[in-house]
Amino acid sequence: MNQVSSLTNSTNVPVVIGSNHGNDIRYRATEAQLEVWLSSQQSVEANCAYNEISSLELHGALDTERLRRAIDEVVKRHELLRSTFSDDGLHVVVKEEADYEFQFQDFSGDLPNGIDEALTSVVHQMATTPFNLTAGPLLRVVLQKISDDHHKLSFVAHHLILDGWSLAVFCADLGHFYDVLGGVEREELPPANRYQQYATKMEQYLPSDAGKSDEAFWVKQFRGGRVPSDGQTDIPVLDLPVENARPALRTYEARRYDHSIGSELTERIRKVGAKHGCSLFNTMLAAFSAYVARISETYDFCVGIPTAGQAAMDMPELIGHCVNTMPLRTKVDPSSSFTGYMKTCRNGLLDAFDHQRYSYGTLLRKLSPPRDPARPPMISVSFNLDPMIDVSKMGFSGLKVDPIIEPRSFENFEWFVNGVILADKSVELQLQYNCNLYSKQSIRFYLEGFEAFLSELAGAPHTRIADVHLMSIAQRRQVMVDWNATELEYPIDGTLHGEFSRQAAATPDRTAIKFDDTLLTYAEVEASSNKIARYLKSSGVGPGDLVGICVDRSERTLVYLYGVLKSGAGYVPLDPAYPTDRLQYMCDHSGLKLIVTEQDLVDRVSDFNKPHVAIDNVANEIERLDSGPVDVTVTPGDICYVIYTSGSTGKPKGVQVPHGPVVNFLCSMQQTPGFDENDSVLAVTTLSFDIAVLELYLPTVSGGTVVMVDQATAVDGVKLAEQLEKHSITVMQATPATWRLMIQADWNGNTDLKVLCGGEPMPQDLVQPLLDRCNQLWNMYGPTETTVWSAAYRIESSTAPVLIGKPIGNTQIYLLDANGREVPVGCEGELYIGGAGVTSGYLHQREMTDERFVKNRYRNPFADYVSDRLYKTGDVAKYRFDGNIQFLRRNDKQVKVRGFRIELGEIEQAIKAHLSVQQTVVIVREDTVGDARLVAYVVTKPDQSIDGNQLRDHVRESLPFYMVPQHFVELESMPQTNNGKIDYKALPIPVIVMETNDAVSNDIALPGTAPEKYLAGVWQDVLEIDDVGLNDLFFDIGGHSLLVMKVISSVHQQTGIKLGPQDFLVATLEQMANKISESYFFNREIEEAEPEPVPEARGEMNSSEPDAAIETADRQTRVEHQGVFKKLTGFWT
Amino acid sequence: MQQYFGHPESPLFSVYHAPRGKHGGDGRAVLICPPIGQEYIRTHWCLRLVANQIARGGAHVLRLDYHGIGDSSGRVEHVDSVRVWQNNIREAIEHLKKISGAETVMLLGQRFGGTLAGEVAQKRPDVNSVVLWEPVLDGLSYLKQLRAMHAEMLDLWVCKMTTQNDDVSEEILGSLYSRVLLNEVEGLQLNVGDIPQPQLIVSCGCTDSALSHPEPSLQKVVLDDRESSWDDLRELESAWLRPQVSRKIVKLVREMFDRLERFDALKTESRSAKVGAGQ
Known part of the structure; x- marks a missing residue:
């Protein structure tokens, strides 16, 4: 028989023990219960987030009948276990009779393989079945028989009636009654504490001096020293490194991942704490907070700390909802030592414990912070540490008992860390996580990182928090080494023009470049550029010099460029379309030796006051020169080009790019995204933008063809599409703006085309249109400072996030935090680039170069790159768990x-x-x-x-x-x-x-329709304000969760329409009014309700003489005065 | 927020409504000048609501109690001239400028408060505009109306009542006024055409010629189509509420500020620079 299916169509019908409605006792629920009740109303999921499930594994011969009776006794003993709640959640209703659900599942007999699955599925069902809070019962018990001497007893109760402390009481009492009913001699139980009494105490507490002082304490945590009436709150938001995009409306679905901190490490941690007078909880909490602060780079946030009201009120035998989650605000100073922070944390914790009775829910209402529907209010993470329930005193004589805390299927917090101290002194960290935000993989990664963090602290507790590693050695190895293993063979002594000459020798007759109807073969480009180099050399140009190139785009451009390089000089592109000021600055700043230009542009160039030569003017002279190779020695470290990039502030910076990085870049591009002699590129980019390097040189060192377009074509989507078609282009590279231009021009695409998109972040909306129009779509990433592109990512889906992928050949990428420490996977870090692509920095700007090109701690001692520095990009990115990198934003943005x-x-x-x-x-x-x-x-x-x-x-x-x-x-x-x-x-x-x-x-749009007016009236009543606008959100104008329930019930009573609490988080008055507009109620006229006048207390008049008031400065004549207002003529028109 | 200001021995009571929303009060401030006597009490709630709403639109709002009225010091029977109240308004203008940082203020005066505000505005370049809400235009007919109601009220008792009146003071609807003051009020006339500032006038069905202005583009008149009830004795004990027109006023006040901003009339320097007026 299939045991799993027996769960659903089983004969084991749940038994509900009958309840007596006659003599129910009612009393006011506590504030904390009310808060839970309110949250439970948000959705079924939210309700299930409060299903508290635990199990006892019972080994030995179990007397099931006796167990049943023992449960009856426990439920009789503790009134809250047989209670429900009134419709509005304000009252607890105690049933006279024991009332709970009981199921028996028999999995014994022929033991199937799926026993674990069956057991899990029972628990899952318990976790996902919501309780009806008004009808009850709020306790369900399932006894599962695995074999004659092995049972599992699981119970789930709504959090309204049971908390962690209660659970221990429940188990102990159960064991006790099991013994007593079996005739075992036990000491009599002390009388149970009554929840009603607890509720009364709490009710008296709030207006008491203690309550007020607690309130003042908590309010001060979030409002600083400011007076409460100004309504300002200062509630920090914790941004955990979420793996998936955060849904607009928060979800509750959760999983649990358990990670064990061994007893040896736990003991070391305990000792670190003890040495500084801190408990293990304190020490673990401090370590956890410090870790969270580091991975989220948020140094001021709240951690939820559950506290037991039973202890605070001295009611140890009480079963009920007495837990309070304290929003402990912690400020981590990463530059202080861990021990220092731990002690600060201790003080904060002790202060908070002194004021622990003030409930989180009450505080929320008091502060009424702006609600973000995507996050839990104030607290995102919660941390707890408790010893496992002590089974030695539990009873159950003759049985071996193992308690189990079952995972919840829904969770309120993004992370709820429950540390359980086991008998062997190890700590099991049970992390309930929101599974829409995190995968199991990521939680496992962070817990492993946390263990490494703890372990480092245990060894060196005085370390600055900023310096403690966040990843284990294995994790660091993966991120720093494995993901950067990009070694690729390339001509380490090569120069750009050398690579071209090699290619020209191999494929002299192939077309190197086309422009309009003109084309040049490799041999032609080689010969012409040699002649130009010779001419330049004779003009005094040589290695170490810079030569400006100011020409209109044509096939000749390539010849000039190679010509300059062959002379030994580097070039500086001067796009004639650039503003004169900027060109002038570039000429002056770079100290050009000479400007290469053409006759048409001589007028423009002569303004720059630099020596210049119009090549076409001296064509005859050049033509007579030898076309053989020029004898000049250029090394990979010599400058190939200087490109000016706009600095975010001030003047442009000239990036000096040597030959070595360029050669490496081109070789890497040949592999990925891939380029060979059969490929052709449509070159659309100005020479002044370094991505032109790919367009001009990648084809010409590979045997392929460059098809150059003029400037007018480059900005015309229709013409670009024509060119692509006409020349059967296989690779085109452009910025998102240009691609958008082409799509708008109804370009249909080409199934052979490889599209490279880069220069700025690729907008998601461009992905699908491009995927539809090409063979391969690549997102390219890289700053000029590390030579064109440093990472590439092939995009294959428009629904996945657009990534920048992995480093290109011989390139390493590191994501580091503000202190230069590696950030874990998933966490934000600044992107640093090292390897063969790193350039020589900024021309004539030593200081800025040193600032942006930093010492490379990770340098490969065996590689001989031009620069051994790391370039600090100023871009913020994060690693995905597959090693791909996701660009997030500019650091300064x-x-x-x-x-x-x-x-x-x-x-x-x-x-x-x-x-x-x-x-x-x-x-x-x-x-x-x-x-x-x-x-x-x-x-x-x-x-x-x-x-x-x-x-x-x-x-x-x-x-x-x-x-x-x-x-x-x-x-x-x-x-x-x-x-x-x-x-x-x-x-x-x-x-x-x-x-x-x-x-x-x-203006505030005012309610117009009857439902709008009606709803506005309801809001105004409960909020005690008088000017609710159509676009107002309830929480924005002073609403809180209690008031939500008031509005819901009021609207429900009058219109029969039930609004959901979630509506209040996201819907404006107008949107909400639309929901209720169909009600019958609104078919009738509603009279506009006017608020009742409330007389204000008037102070007594005193009898002092009215002061002859100080005459103030209004002695001007009326004539002057009127002149002042003359210019306002036409004011109302 | 409740605030006392002015001379420490005869402080004035005020309620300050801090601005909310976009403008965060940048340069926008409104002084509310309430009516006097029993009208002060009837309109109290209404003006409180209006003040709240205006503040919500981003302006600093101050509600003032005149000497002898409300929670300010002094006794009303000792107020011997409207000048006392006008000076209260002037002090309140200075106070509001100080706490708000605004360089100019808008005066919103209701009933007799409108009369006082209108008078004060005429000589103050730091008043950028006025809102007059059913202002008292003629002091004599105003007093006639009040006295008639007073007499009618006394008639309603089982036997005819009289109130204490002597050479020095006269009681009208629960307030004892000095005769000197009443004489002055009797002679008071407000001509809105004399107020040089942009103005919004809320009038109850009356299209009095008194509302004309030499520069019509500076004036906007809004009619409240509900019947005026100032002379209705049955309304005496109930709060005077006008939700529709209140909202309209709040909206128009915001519009006025927008317009003032566009005319660059919220600041004094720019204006004094142009006309060379000032200190």
Whole structure:
């Protein structure tokens, strides 16, 4: 017989013991129960998050009948076990009769293989079956028979009636009654504590001096010294390194992963603590908090600490909901020693324990912080450490008992770490995690990292927290070494022009470059460039010099470039389309020896006051020169080109790129993404942008062909598409902006084409259109400073995140934190690049070079690269668990608004999901100091328009309120830099552009329809305010969870429509009113309710003489005065 | 937030509503000048609501109690001139400027408070605009109306009542006023055309010619289509509430600020620079 299926269609029907409705006792629930009750109303999942499940494995001959009676006794003894709750959750209703659910499952007989699965499935079912809180019962017991002398007793109770402490009481009492009923002599149990008494005590506590002082303590933690009335709270947000994108509405689905900290390490940790007067809990908590702070790079956050009310109230025999999760605010100073932090932590913990009775829920209502529907309020992680239930005194004579804490299937917190101290002194860390945010793999990784962290602390507790490793040696090996094993053969002594000459010798007759209808073979380019080199040499140009190149795009460009290189000099591209100021700066700064140009541009070039030569003017002279190789020695360390990049501040920086990195780059590109002699590239990029290096040189060192287009074509989607078609191009590289241009121009794509996209982060919305139009799609990543591209990633799906992949040949990438320490997989770190691609830094800017090109601690001593430094990119990225890297943002674009860390890209994604939006950029503007605002710039699709309010509503649907931009600015097109990147500096200040669409300045939209007015009235009543607007969110204007229930019940009573608590997190008044608008109720007129006047207490008038008030400065004549207001003529028109 | 200000021996009571929302109060401030006497009490709740809503739109709002009225010091029968109350408004303007950082303020005066505010505004370049909510335009007819109600009220008792009146003071609807003050009020007339600032006038069905302004583009008149109830004795004990028109006013106040901002009229320097006026 299939034992698993017997669970569902079994004959073991649950037995509900009958209840007597006659003499139920009612009393007020505690605040903490109310909070649980409220949270349980959020959803079925949220309710199941409170299913507390435990099991006892019982070995030996079990008297099942006696066990049943023992359970009866326990339920009789503890009133809360047979209680339910009133409709509104405000009252506990105690049933007179023992009332619980009992099931018996028999898995004995022919023991199937799937016994474990069967047992697990029972527990899973218990975990995922919600309790009906009003009907009850709130306790379910399942006895599973595995064999005659092996049973498993599992019980699940709603957290409203049972907590961790209660569980121990429950088990002990159960064991006791089992013994007593079996005639075993036991000392009589002390009288049970009554929950009603506990509730009364708690009720008296809140308004008492102790309650007030506790409240003051907690409020102070989150409001600093400020007076409460200003409503400001300072609640830090913890950003754990989540693996998957955070859903807009938080979920509860959870798994548990257990990781054991061995007894040896635990003892060492215990000793570290003891030496400084800290308990094991204190020490573990400090270590855990420090670890969390490091991996999330958040140094101020709350950890939830469960505390037992039974202990605080001295009611040890009480079963009930007495646990309180204290939001312990901890500030980790990474530069302090662990022992120092541990002691700070101890003080904070002791203070908090002194005020532990004040419930988390009450505090939440008191503070009413802005709610982020994507996260649990205030507390994301919770940490607990308890000894395992002591079985030695439990009873159950004649049986061997093993207690088991079963995993929950739903969890409130993102991480709930429950440390269980086992009999052998080891600690089992049971980590319940939200499985929509994390995979098991990631949790395993972090717990292994935490163990390594602990172990390092145990050995050297005085280490600065910032210096402790976050990964085990094995993990570090994987991340630092294995994922960077990119060794690739390349001509270590090669130069760029040397590689070309080699290729020219091999394939002299193949076409090297095409432009319009002209083409040059390899041999022609080789011969012509030799002549030019010879000419330049005779003009005094040689190794160590820099030569400017200012020419219009043509097939000759390639000849000039190779010509300059062969003369021994490096080149500086001077795009004639660039602004004169910038070109002038580049000429002066680089100290050009000479500018190579053509006759048409002589006028422009002569402005720069540098020696120049128009090659076509001296064509005859050059033609007479020898076409053989020029005798100049160039080494891989000599400069190949200097390219100026815009610095985020100040003047452009000239990056000096030697031959070695260029050769390595080209060799690596030949492998990945792959390029050979049959390939051709459409070259669209200005020489001044270093990605042109790939377009011109990759084909010409591989035997392939460059098809050069002029500048007008490069910015015309239709013409580009034509060129692709005409020349049967196989590889094209461009920025996202150019690809977008082509897609808009109805380019149909080409199934042979390899698309390389780079230069700026690839927008997700571009992925599918490109995938549809090409053979392979590659996302390329790399700064000029490490030679064009340093990582590449082949994109194959439009639903997966766009990654930047893995380092290219002979390149290493390290993700390091602010202190230069490796960050674990999944955590944010700054991206550093080392290896053969690292260039010689900035021309004439030693200081800046040293700042950005840092010492490479990971240098491979056996590799002889041009530079042995690491380039610090300023980009923030994280590793995926497969070793691919995900670019997150620029370091300097990291923003925090109202304490929330905001990823602008996420907002852009949300805006782009709107059908009318073509392109968008979101930035933070601080046009007024201290007033940081999110501004979204939007380009709509052709013939579409959209206003700010529409977009705002749209964005609100998927993003938390703090990520909704304050301004939406519509632009004709995005301003672009010469490189085709978005020119952030050219984005206009919002108010000027869209005064009318600036939705923030909108008046509060007032309720108009009957349901809106009605609902606004209900809100106004409970919130005690009088100006609720259509776009208001309940929690934004002072609502809290208790009030939510008031609104729900009020609306339910009057309209029969039941709103869900989740609606309040995300729905505006207007949206919510739409839900209830169909009610019959609104078919009738509703009179506009006017609030009852509430007389305010008037103070007594005193009898002092009215003061002859101080005459203030208003002595001007009326004539002058009127002049002042003259200019306001037309004020109302 | 409740605040006392002014001379320590005769402090004035005020309630400050801190701004919320986008503007965070940048330069926007409103001083609310309430009515006097029993009208002060009837409108108290309404003005509180309006103050809240205006503050929510991003302006600093101050509600003022005049000397002898509400929670300010002094006894109303000792107030011997409207100048006392006008000076209260001037002090409150200074106080509001100080706590808000605004350079100019908007005066929102209701009933007799509108009359006082209108007078004060005429001589203050730091008043950027006024809102007059059913202002008392003619002091004599105002007092006539009040006295009639007073008499009617006394008639309602089982036997006819009288209140203590002497040469020095007269009781009207529960407030004892000095005769000197009442004489002054009798002679008071507000001509809104004399107020040079942009103005919003809320009027109850009355399209009085008194509301005309030499520069019509500075004036906006909003009609409250509910009937005026100031002379209705039955309303005496109930709060005076006008939710619809209140909302309209709140909306228009915000619009006025937007317009003032556009005319660059929230700051004093820019204006004084242009006309060379000032200190």
